[in-house]
Amino acid sequence: MTTFTPATAEDVLATVQWAVADEAPLEILGHGSKRAIGRPVQTGHMLDLSKLGGITLYEPEELVLSARAGTPLAEIEALLAAHGQQLAFEPADYGPLLGGEAERGTIGGVLATNLSGPRRLKAGAARDHILGVHAVSGRGEAFKSGGRVVKNVTGYDLPKAMANSWGTLAVLTDVTFKVLPAAQTEVTLAIRGLLDEHAAAAMALALGSNAEVSSAAHLPYPVVTRLAEGHLGREAATLLRVEGFGPSVAYRIGKLKDLLKDAGPLEEISGEASPALWREIRDCVPFVGxxxxxxxxxxxxxxxxxxxxxxxxxxxxxxxxxxxxxxxxxxxxxxxxxxxxxxxxxxxxxxxxxxxxxxxxxxxxxLPVFESPSPALAALAARLKAEFDPKNILNPGRMAA
Structure with a gap:
């Protein structure tokens, strides 16, 4: 297998143009942390974007960040944390889940796979925070779409079209995301010992209240024993996360306690223990190994x-x-x-x-790894593929045979 490792967007363009001219399919990846999701790609050539890194723009006051597609997500999250900001959609790290290393994901892979975390109900996924992209289509044409602000436009929203495309429409070279302030305080309320049915009812009650619950999860036995280094014990845990300013969080946790006082034993998880717990839920730690x-x-x-x-x-x-x-x-x-x-x-x-x-x-x-789309969505996907990658050069077979 021939591996191309471009260091610039111009190198990416030249590689894809060569592949189009020779009708030589390419497997597209950043650091390969999610390579084991989807159907195996059968190609003789790989386009490795791991050297296409670097943050190109960060304006904390404007809540906007741009980076080259191969930039490690861990590098971006560290920079944002130093400024009290975050990617609010909490992109998951599936490296260990798939037998690889942690913190190997790239910002381009975040958009291509439309990653999200336990805050999705409130904050959305990657597609809801993308502002702009630079990319190279399967025709061997460089294009850009969107920018540094949110605008309403007619026609395809190309940055969002790249979300969940798994590298089958274009090779991302640069992405621009909206960032948001990180919560000052986070507290998790745990209800212990509920059966799945009762946990579903408790979570529905909490999410329907005015407590502004940002995340909810239920961990039955024995799954619960594999989180927080076993510190949650053996009883099922139903978790409700509340975030914001300290006094507001305290007030809303109090409201939840009053609302759920008859559901079961209640306990609070605060400090670093709360975000650490939600990171483990985000990354599906109970099923790692x-x-x-x-x-x-x-x-x-x-x-x-x-x-x-x-x-x-x-x-x-x-x-x-x-x-x-x-x-x-x-x-x-x-x-x-x-x-x-x-x-x-x-x-x-x-x-x-x-x-x-x-x-x-x-x-x-x-097997069909991804759910088969409805006829209408399948027709739309086929039109997009024909427009962006008519020769099926990029990640052929990744999403469907």
């Missing part, structure tokens, strides 16, 4: 626990709920993805979509 197939399921919150219970009647699974819009992580204990069963259960209990986040290369090659 295993090679079992892993699903990321999104469906209506009221139906999630019912689907999991019905699934457990037919196969052995472990699950926990990161309630950013009804998100469930499923670890398949028997070592088989059982894709037909999982997706049939989702359809039976209200519908949703499932992504196979971890599986062997053979399993990922044989």
């Amino acid at each position: 295993s090679d079992r197939p892993l699903w990321r399921v999104s469906m209506a919150p009221a139906d999630g626990h019912r689907m999991v219970m019905a699934l457990r009647m037919q196969t052995a699974v472990e699950a926990f709920y990161d309630w950013q819009g009804g998100l469930i992580w499923l670890s398949m204990a028997h070592g088989e993805p059982e894709a037909d069963l999982v997706r049939a259960m989702i359809r039976k209990f209200g519908g949703g979509h499932a992504t196979l986040m971890r599986a062997s290369e053979a399993q990922r090659a044989a």
Whole structure:
């Protein structure tokens, strides 16, 4: 395999133009931290963006940051933290989950995979914070879209179109994101010992209140024992995060305690323990260190626990709920993805979509890793692909056979 490691946007353009002329498909990656998600890409050449790094613009007062696509996310987060700011959508780090190293993700990969974290219900995902991109299409043409401010435009919103494209439409060379101030205070309220059904009801009650809960999760046994170095103990934990100014957080936590006083035993998690806990939930730490197939399921919150219970009647699974819009992580204990069963259960209990986040290369090659889109969305995706990459040069087969 030939590996190209461009250090400038001009180098990227020249490489893609060569690939188009020779009809030589390219696998696109930054540091490869999410390479094991999606179908295996069959190419003889790799475009490695790890040398295309560096923050090109940061204006804390304007809440805007630009960086080259290969810039490590850890470098960006450290700079923002030093200025009391953050990427509010909390992009996850899936390196360890996929058997790799932590903190290897790049800012270009964040947008290409549309990463988010437990704050998604409130803050959205990467696509909701992107302002502009510079990129090279599969036609071998450099283009830019968006800028440093949010504008309303007609036609395709190209920066958002790059989100969740997994490198199949264009090679990102530079991205501009909106950043936001970090919360002054964060406290997590834990309800202990709830069954999944009762936890779903408690989370719905809390999220529907005026306490402005920014994240909610439910960790059944034995998943709960694998977080916070085991300090959460063995009882199931239903977690509610509240963020903001200190007095406001204290008041809202008090409101939640009053609202949920009959739900079960309550305890507060504060200081560094709270953000550390949510980082572990974000990165799916309970299922790190295993090679079992892993699903990321999104469906209506009221139906999630019912689907999991019905699934457990037919196969052995472990699950926990990161309630950013009804998100469930499923670890398949028997070592088989059982894709037909999982997706049939989702359809039976209200519908949703499932992504196979971890599986062997053979399993990922044989199964639809991503949910099949509706006919209308499939037609739109096909038009976008024909417009941006008509020769199927970029990451061929990554998202669909």
